[in-house]
Amino acid sequence: RAKSSGRNTYMFYRQEMNAHAFERLTLESELHRAIQQQEFVLYYQPKVCLQTGLILGVEALLRWRHPELGILLPEKFIPLLEDTGLIVPVGQWVIEQALADCNQWYEQGLEHIKMAVNLSPNQLKDVKFIEGLQNALAQHQLSTSCLELEITENTMMADGEKAFVLMQQLQQIGIKFSVDDFGTGYSSLAYLKRLPVETIKIDRSFIQDIGIEQEDEIIVKTVIAMAKSLGYRVVAEGVENLEQVNFLKSLNCDIAQGFLFSRPIPSAELVSHLQDLQHQASNLCH
Ligand code: C2E
Ligand code: MG
Ligand code: MG
Ligand code: MG
Secondary structure, three states, X not given: OHHHHHHHHHHHHHHHHHHHHHHHHHHHHHHHHHHHXXXXXXXXXXXXXXXXXXXXXXXXXXXXXXXXXXXXXXXXXXXXXXXXXXXXXXXXXXXXXXXXXXHHHHHOOOOOOEEEEEOOHHHHHOOOXXXXXXXXXXXXXXXXXXXXXXXXXHHHHOOHHHHHHHHHHHHHOOOEEEEEEEOOOOOOHHHHOOOOOOEEEEOHHHXXXXXOXXXXXXXXXXXXXXXXXXXXXXXXXXXXXXXXXXXXXXXXXXXXOOOOOOOOEEHHHHHHHHHHHHHHHHHHHO
């Protein structure tokens, strides 16, 4: 009996593995189709100046408009894009699409909106990255000053020297960098000081517990104080309520981003609702 149960367990395990491998294989071939059929789309989430309530820019967030499953979030497909290296062409598409949308907004008089794009470690290792970026900017007649790149602490530290050199080259052509999800990686503000970084985005997990966990409040307060005194601009991610806004304002945090102001939305919706979003943001920061 023991033997047969062991065997069942083994078969069950093997089937699980197969199901998993199969799912991955399906997803992988679907990703190729998604690229060809242009099933990817960018959503945009506003970033709000806490002192003035002005919308200063947006973050581009990738979505997959799957023909059967609907809109898929990055957590479902970015890991596979990264494993397969497909993140390099898809990341290039993200930059091109973000700049194309940006160009349209500017033509409608929205020149004050800055664009932020997320980067994966593989993109920062790609020697053709700068060239692709510069071509996309030239194509839309945009200057580097409209663009900001968001990278996590771990991306900056992985492959340390290479990433460092590319970041410096990008800085020289006028690109600004933000550290994304700050506080969840292994870097320190002291380490970041070596890198051409201008802005620090405090991870949502710390912001979430403002008004709930005193330790998180102390972390947020300390990070903001230290980052600001070192000359960084500070963004709070995942702001969902007014209590968080007031706490962050009292600490002189520069910028907030979160569902309270707006969920990520398609470009057309952003343009048509910008006045409402701006009005609402001004009220919330008042
Ligand atoms: P991220 O760069 O930290 O982006 C912020 C994430 O927090 C977004 O999730 C956004 O929808 C979510 N968020 C914003 N405000 C709130 C809030 O108030 N409450 C909650 N619960 N969530 C909030 P999303 O769009 O699912 O993206 C997840 C991650 O996927 C991003 O985290 C980023 O690391 C990655 N990602 C997204 N687009 C791209 C891309 O084009 N390229 C690369 N390489 N990574 C991307
Ligand atoms: Mg980001
Ligand atoms: Mg983030
Ligand atoms: Mg985050």
